[in-house]
Amino acid sequence: GENVEQHPSTLSVQEGDSAVIKCTYSDSASNYFPWYKQELGKGPQLIIDIRSNVGEKKDQRIAVTLNKTAKHFSLHITETQPEDSAVYFCAAKGRQGAQKLVFGQGTRLTINP
């Protein structure tokens, strides 16, 4: 089955700097790659997603890139702000018919003011 690896497990950056979180997946048939943000005491919330027919997607300060050949995808947050501090999870959805999302281990991002 699908396996998703996420790095780093913790990341600390200065406010205003950029943050990058990377994930790799094992199933070459995976076609959907969302990123979720989990704030303390809350459930994860979708912040951005990308499908396998595109290589990059951007939404304001957040962007995601996908390299299907290498089977990795990354989350980029620019001009970081204190409210970006949270745990971020990447995920992959496998081949058609496999409806479950497989999540990475999570990255705890801390933005230092």
Place this chain on the structure above:
Amino acid sequence: GAGVSQSPSNKVTEKGKDVELRCDPISGHTALYWYRQSLGQGLEFLIYFQGNSAPDKSGLPSDRFSAERTGGSVSTLTIQRTQQEDSAVYLCASSSLGRSSGANVLTFGAGSRLTVL
């Protein structure tokens, strides 16, 4: 309701007791998922329900775990004879089909934190 509702938010139980965790999905969402989040760990898939299809139970860690979804809406996750290693946050999510084929956007509840003493 506006979001996915889970209850109880916190549950402390003694080893060996049974517990039931409840999930109310977003109205109209046909898919419902249970995930487990242990301290410092990622989200571990447990079970998935889609409409009237047979559930995908491939993530249930043992036969002490079971789940049902009544009337295509509310779901209950039951853990029998709880063990200390069952301590975790149990997250429920629901979804409807996305705009593109194969995409499901999950909306999560806040979770039920289970502590087994």
